[in-house]
Amino acid sequence: MHRHFSHKHEHRSRHGFGGHLREHLRGHGGRGERGGRIGRLLEHGDLRFLVLALLAEKPRHGYEVMRELEERTGGAYRPSPGVIYPTLSLLEDEGFVVPIAAEGGRKAYEATAAGKEALEANRPSVDAIFARLDEAAEQSSGARPKLQRAMQNLSTALRLRMQRGGVTEEQVDAIAAAIDEAASKIERV
Template structure:
């Protein structure tokens, strides 16, 4: 996002990326989402997650797992950050004084935004809104196609489990099953 992004012990200035997001240092990698999101750059550019998490914490105190679930929900399942991305980002926000542990008595560590965090979030407001807009667009697209595709995937899984649980499967049957799945995958790639 516009502004400074803390990367180890350096501070780098980030500019606009080619997809309307922000990027820096040429790095746009991320972690695969549970539902096939191949990289964070689809919704977030490198450094954006920091302020997206801060915005979610500004809405209400949250813990890491809640943030992971909320991002997955807001993208319609297209992006689910790993704990290995979220928890270090929370530590960074805490180190920067943008969040602090909540005084609540819960089993999980809740974080709440600080006045310094609100100021930083206000500066980044337009960029954060743009990220949330991309997430909403992905969720809307997922709502249109997601249920039908998930149903079809569940049908395939059920068919495989039922067929393989019916007793011994010959080598020829295993080859036929694998060939049918490979042909379906190839057909999907051509769509």
């Protein structure tokens, strides 16, 4: 049962934990091979399921969640940090995930017992969401999104490192050398 109240932007789903994927792919979104464009892959609340399921598999930080979702869709869907990090905060507020210390100073998250219970209680919906992502991956060409992801990875890593501050001239030289080396390898491919 769905109820939409446009003045309040309220959405209720027949699923206790959130929405479900659209029955078919249409509208706006990533590119696919069938008819040009893949529609919006997720309904309201579905991203919570996906993120929680990935964290139940193993602890991850936000960037790893974004990368994993992009890989599972063959590049058809890549959530932005502005979507993933609020979702992680919401899951934490709900008691479904907890932050843990991770390598490189990034905050990783892992699913709690309550999160795993919620996930299992909604297993049919979760499986349907992942099936839809698999379908999107099959429709995606994959080559260009992989390159876009790699470029975004580099940009994000460089931005995060510079934001941490304390970068010495030696480190700047090492970073520049690594980028130059990568560029040189790309030219030889």
